[in-house]
Amino acid sequence: MLIHGTAHKYGDHIDTDVIIPARYLTLTEPDELAAHCLEDLDEEFLRKVQPGDVIVAGKNFGCGSSREHAPIAIKAAGVGAVIAASFARIFYRNALNIGLPLVESAEASAAIDDSDEVEIDLEAGVVRNVTKAEEYCFAPLTGVAAQLLAAGGLREIVRQKMAVD
Amino acid sequence: MTISEKILASAAGRDQVKPGEFITCPLNLVLANDITGPIALEEFSKMGAEKVFDPGKIVLVADHATPNKDIKAATNTKLLRDFAHQQGIEQFYEGPGGGIEHIILPEKGLVRPGQVVIGADSHTCTYGALGAFATGVGSTDAAAAMALGECWFRVPESLKFVFTGKPNKWVSGKDLILYTIGQIGVDGARYMAMEFAGPLIENLPMAERFTICNMAIEAGAKSGIIAPDRTTLEWVSQEWVSQRTDKNAKVFSSDANAEYARVYEFNADDIEPQVAFPHLPENTRGISEVGDIVIDQAVIGACTNGWLEDLRVAAEILRGRQVAEGVRCIVIPGSHQIHLQATKEGLVETFLEAGCLVSTPTCGPCLGMHMGVLAAGERAIATTNRNFVGRMGHPDSEIYLASPAIAAASAIMGKICSPEEL
Numbered sequence: 001m002l003i004h005g006t007a008h009k010y011g012d013h014i015d016t017d018v019i020i021p022a023r024y025l026t027l028t029e030p031d032e033l034a035a036h037c038l039e040d041l042d043e044e045f046l047r048k049v050q051p052g053d054v055i056v057a058g059k060n061f062g063c064g065s066s067r068e069h070a071p072i073a074i075k076a077a078g079v080g081a082v083i084a085a086s087f088a089r090i091f092y093r094n095a096l097n098i099g100l101p102l103v104e105s106a107e108a109s110a111a112i113d114d115s116d117e118v119e120i121d122l123e124a125g126v127v128r129n130v131t132k133a134e135e136y137c138f139a140p141l142t143g144v145a146a147q148l149l150a151a152g153g154l155r156e157i158v159r160q161k162m163a164v165d
Numbered sequence: 166m167t168i169s170e171k172i173l174a175s176a177a178g179r180d181q182v183k184p185g186e187f188i189t190c191p192l193n194l195v196l197a198n199d200i201t202g203p204i205a206l207e208e209f210s211k212m213g214a215e216k217v218f219d220p221g222k223i224v225l226v227a228d229h230a231t232p233n234k235d236i237k238a239a240t241n242t243k244l245l246r247d248f249a250h251q252q253g254i255e256q257f258y259e260g261p262g263g264g265i266e267h268i269i270l271p272e273k274g275l276v277r278p279g280q281v282v283i284g285a286d287s288h289t290c291t292y293g294a295l296g297a298f299a300t301g302v303g304s305t306d307a308a309a310a311m312a313l314g315e316c317w318f319r320v321p322e323s324l325k326f327v328f329t330g331k332p333n334k335w336v337s338g339k340d341l342i343l344y345t346i347g348q349i350g351v352d353g354a355r356y357m358a359m360e361f362a363g364p365l366i367e368n369l370p371m372a373e374r375f376t377i378c379n380m381a382i383e384a385g386a387k388s389g390i391i392a393p394d395r396t397t398l399e400w401v402s403q404e405w406v407s408q409r410t411d412k413n414a415k416v417f418s419s420d421a422n423a424e425y426a427r428v429y430e431f432n433a434d435d436i437e438p439q440v441a442f443p444h445l446p447e448n449t450r451g452i453s454e455v456g457d458i459v460i461d462q463a464v465i466g467a468c469t470n471g472w473l474e475d476l477r478v479a480a481e482i483l484r485g486r487q488v489a490e491g492v493r494c495i496v497i498p499g500s501h502q503i504h505l506q507a508t509k510e511g512l513v514e515t516f517l518e519a520g521c522l523v524s525t526p527t528c529g530p531c532l533g534m535h536m537g538v539l540a541a542g543e544r545a546i547a548t549t550n551r552n553f554v555g556r557m558g559h560p561d562s563e564i565y566l567a568s569p570a571i572a573a574a575s576a577i578m579g580k581i582c583s584p585e586e587l
């Protein structure tokens with residue numbers, strides 16, 4: 001799968017409270033959540049983001065609350081993937097479960113600047129920085145994570161399991 | 166093997182598991198709340214599921230926005246209530262008899278030592294204090310678990326924290342965990358199990374053990390755990406805890422030669438009461454290094470510190486004193502049962518006489534939902550577990566995390582201080 005877009009760069013420990021603040025947690029529709037994505041971190045984000053764009057962050061992205069509203073909001077805002085030096089565990093599971101691709105790469109996280117044009121090849125494990133003419137390799141997903149990504153999320157896997165049982 | 170590895174191996178029907186391995190385990194309990202539940206239920210039906218795997222092993226708790234703060238919150242709670250009714254799930258809690266999920270699940274005896282529990286809430290790791298393997302997930306994982314009764318896990322590496330020494334009177338479990346997070350950072354235990362041990366932990370009552378395991382997630386951990394001992398077993402066999410469910414407890418403990426990614430030894434002689442400064446739980450300082458921090462609000466409650474023992478400590482400090490003018494001190498018992506007991510013991514009267522506000526059980530202000538949301542520029546001291554940007558309201562507000570003792574003393578002085586300064 002190829003993802004191509006502009007990078008929006010943020011720091012370390014971006015928590016799920018700033019990704020989608022609690023005052024919007026009574027909402028459940030993806031579009032309603034997307035309308036407030038990252039609003040406490042970057043008021044300009046929603047104006048700037050285009051379909052396929054990539055969030056690039058430092059370490060421990062998605063820490064804090066288990067709210068799946070966070071990856072749902074990011075995905076529904078049109079973001080094609082999140083690149084980070086590392087991800088918080090629950091966010092990682094949630095994102096794969098709903099089919100939001102994640103790339104864990106300290107190298108890409110450090111090298112990509114805000115507004116760089118990037119292209120991600122998930123299967124090959126390569127991030128291309130078109131603006132800087134650089135490439136960063138990452139380990140493609142394996143095991144359960146790869147299955148989840150291939151199936152587009154957990155829903156299909158559960159459907160198949162229930163059909164077998 | 167470590168205690169966490171033993172619990173997972175036993176659940177997966179294996180002799181042994183190793184960190185890094187992927188396993189699938191049957192679950193003893195699946196939890197969702199009024200925030201994560203509605204999305205989980207929608208996903209449950211989109212998965213094509215009709216019946217939950219076992220209505221007796223599912224718990225739904227409306228606690229974040231209850232008593233329902235607005236029409237949307239009321240609609241979400243109703244979704245959970247109707248689903249519970251339709252599926253025959255008896256363990257649905259909202260009003261009387263309910264409270265904050267991570268307090269009422271242990272209180273009602275719904276978690277037992279040795280069990281594997283997942284919850285669509287990050288602080289599900291609280292139940293590790295009972296010697297269970299408990300971890301937070303999101304709504305889709307919870308939906309899959311409600312349908313299938315199982316979940317996949319990557320067996321975590323373990324970190325061991327050994328506490329020794331004899332701390333000052335005002336150092337509680339909250340201070341030990343804040344200190345620990347200050348030492349290792351908010352991602353210092355990412356993906357790992359944090360095991361707490363040592364003579365100091367063995368002497369702690371359950372309430373403080375719950376507080377410690379509750380905040381394992383604040384270091385990025387998958388779970389926190391304390392091996393069951395006499396205190397644990399006495400606690401789970403109390404009458405009001407054990408009346409409901411399955412009496413079986415499987416008591417595991419780590420082998421002497423268990424392997425840890427790292428072992429930390431902390432001597433509490435040197436640990437002061439801790440305060441975590443905005444905007445991360447790792448920004449901790451000893452109370453003597455806090456300086457002059459004037460506050461607008463103090464919150465005593467949440468799944469970290471809404472236990473009866475916490476209210477007793479706060480009441481001891483507030484008794485016969487007055488909350489400073491201009492400070493809103495909000496006290497929130499963690500459950501209906503605790504609220505009732507606090508009333509019988511005269512704690513509620515003490516709080517009201519001191520000028521506190523006492524609310525029915527709710528998460529409310531802990532996540533900036535309702536019942537104490539902060540305006541721009543306002544500052545709160547709170548016994549909650551997170552002080553992220555905007556967590557309690559406006560992104561330009563500030564939260565300082567501390568124990569009930571520090572929060573109560575600060576409410577009286579109108580600035581962050583130790584009870585010793587009163």
Ligand code: SF4
Binds near residue numbers: 229469549
């Ligand atoms: S009290 Fe706070 S941390 Fe605990 S479950 Fe409620 S919102 Fe989450």
